[in-house]
């Protein structure tokens with residue numbers, strides 16, 4: 123059976139990982155959350171006081187970072203392992219969310235992550251979500267989806283998700299973080315968030331999870 127690469131890019135919190143995970147499951151493909159890699163690097167930098175504006179310091183630190191995805195029976199999902207430590211929970215914290223976009227602007231950080239992402243796609247049969255997957259990581263991917271949803275819907279979704287871990291969080295803080303990340307992600311110099319010319323737009327503001335999965339599965343079927 124022919125296997126393809128599916129890329130899912132788009133704005134923060136518009137459901138990319140939900141769709142990517144479901145799609146990978148339906149197809150029997152591997153799902154890779156590229157944002158988790160930038161988040162784990164950010165966590166390492168914050169913990170070890172690494173100044174990511176300093177090239178030498180950043181490169182020295184990157185040499186000490188090993189990133190892996192490991193399947194967890196408990197969550198039935200693959201989780202982020204940073205130097206043998208499971209950091210899946212920690213990387214979702216607001217402290218990391220506040221800095222990750224800035225760290226992801228650093229060219230050396232990006233080439234470190236992108237090289238590993240390209241390696242993961244060697245055998246195809248992969249669904250990867252992020253910001254630059256269809257433009258930079260896999261410019262030749264067979265299927266590229268670009269996701270969007272209106273800002274109110276995205277804020278509400280993210281707020282509900284984050285409230286479980288951060289009960290004191292306000293909806294304004296979530297909105298501010300999302301807008302800030304969108305701005306930095308789409309205005310950075312290296313691989314800014316862009317819709318690839320051959321990507322298909324998916325606006326899921328008014329779609330249920332089943333509907334968006336169905337939409338994506340039909341696109342895959344056309345490619346196979």
Ligand code: DC
Nearest residue numbers: 156157160222223226252253254303
């Ligand atoms: O998808 P996410 O919210 O977990 O991503 C966290 C941050 O990582 C996001 O603000 C931008 C960055 N990112 C990126 O620059 N390129 C990617 N391929 C994935 C994420």
